[in-house]
Amino acid sequence: MNRTTREALPEGGLVLTVPGGRPGPSLRFERAAGHQWALRQGEHTLIEARPEGDGCCHDLHLRRLPGYRSPLPPVSAATMRAGSNWAHRYARWLEDTECGPLHHGRWRLSRRTAFAPGIWSCDLVRDWPDTTLELLCGGGWHGVLPLRPLRAPDTARVKAYRKHARENTLAPVLLWWVSFLDGWLLLDGHDRAAAALAEGTQPVCVELARLPDDADWQASAAEITEAHEQRITRLTAHPAGPHTARQRQALERSYADVLSSLPYDPAATPVFERSSERRRAERPGRTERKIRP
DSSP states (O other): OOOOEEEEOTTSOEEEEEOTTSOOOSEEEEEOSTTOEEEEETTEEEEEEEEESSSSOEEEEEEEOSOOOOSSOOOOHHHHHHOOOHHHHHHHHHHHOSSSOOOSEEEEEEEEOOOOTTTTTTTBOOOOSEEEEEEBTTTBOOOEEESSOOOOTTSHHHHHHHHHHHHTOOOOEEEEEETTTTEEEEEEOHHHHHHHHHTTSOOOEEEEEEEOOHHHHHHHHHHHHHHHHHHHHHHHTSOOOTTHHHHHHHHHHHHHHHHHHGGGSOOOOOOBOOOHHHHHHTSTTSOOOOOOO
């Protein structure tokens, strides 16, 4: 398998560049009949989704099915207590797994510490297997969707993790940012998330997000640079005043901030066409399974 290349980020995260020639992702979104879609892992369906309503505001009915396999191996108690650069450790495991979402392109893995209020409370989906998400115009849904049920706080595994949560040695959960949901899938750490929440804390998180390809962000950078140069030209077109130097410094600082963050802004999450085997299974004459709300 062709290996990825890595670019370190200042806050301890990294960017993975996955080369072409790697097999398509095992964990992927696929188009289904009409405006429906599915999340699949290999040939196994994990989520069936059916939108309902017109316009940009609509409900999305989801049915989650059993059988999800985490792309990360179990993390031992000793490993958690020893500590780690978790973004780099998770990156290595994602490179080697055969059941994860990585495919050709650039991916960012970094700690996620700031969330809007309610993400880990009212916007954490606890219903199983069926749920309905309300997708809002311009705001999406913005919550966390587990891929298996969260265990109760008094189960043995969750109780063991709760001790780590109290000791601040709990390994982060792994979230995958999905652009068309404006929210996250919980890829790994369901029991760790349940333990942190049972202890009244927000789970520590590592976020996986797909980034624009080099050509895309370079085009955006060129547009931003052109706009910045136009602002500087307008500022310097007149005789310098007492505030000109300060205004120019503010423009330069704003330009640097925007440009430095641009390569790491998330890109759209792709939805793949169904495999030929799947299309044959759904050829005319077969009854397609319907999703009920």
